[in-house]
Amino acid sequence: MEERRVGSLRFRIDFSQPIYEQIVQQFQSSVVKGEIERGAKIPSVRELAQALHVTPNTVMHAYQEMERSGLTETRRGQGTFITSSQEQIEQLRSKLAAVAVREFLQKMNDLGYSGQEIFRLIQDEERDESL
Amino acid sequence: MEERRVGSLRFRIDFSQPIYEQIVQQFQSSVVKGEIERGAKIPSVRELAQALHVTPNTVMHAYQEMERSGLTETRRGQGTFITSSQEQIEQLRSKLAAVAVREFLQKMNDLGYSGQEIFRLIQDEERDESL
DNA sequence: CAAGTGTATCACATGTTATGATACACCCAT
């Protein structure tokens, strides 16, 4: 609902999903789209927690997931940094996309939609978005 | 994991999602694909609960969601029936598909994928599936 | 050493999911 800023980053947090998931997704998106540079330092746990009006524990949860997935590297005492490996980032992007595609097609298949129909629905939706 | 049968119906329940959600989805899929006829009576709460090795409350939860969405009509003392309205079914199918498409495109957009790339990924995935 | 990092661990609260049990309300065939 509301947009919070911290440094050059912008965050929107709502109640539709766990907060730590939203934090992860927004970092993923920012990195993958090149809005955050490789190797860049991201806000400290405490700093981001304060900016988002959230407990450090919640941010910590997000940061640990990000490290597990290879999106970030954390250095105790120094901070948390976006991975400097372009390959890591591309792999993560591909993997997330592959999962999304697979789940989507599974869902559409359960609803009995064929490839043709799926393409048509996507085109219709994209047409709507571009208004 | 395991497949459970009750009458002519088949159910697979795993631990990836809430049980009641899986029940709803599998009825949705069966109805939308015509594997269950319109107006057909589905198993009683107690019967399905026993077949799935689950509490009646859990099945009840699923059945109430199914009625809320218009998929079924429940008649106290008689049982639960798939809606006899073809229009209802088609509306539900369209609505579920529209939601799936919208969420998918949102996710892909967050990952920075364009329409062209999305189509290509879908085609690749469908090619794999048809092996 | 001090300040700023990440990390770990409590206690606590809330909401969701699920179990298990009991009771009630309703419909239909006998």
Place this chain on the structure above:
DNA sequence: ATGGGTGTATCATAACATGTGATACACTTG
């Protein structure tokens, strides 16, 4: 009318996920 099969409501209980708030510890840098 009664009995058996329906859906429905409610309660207690438990496990888990999510989030808050607080405290303490470990590490790095200046």
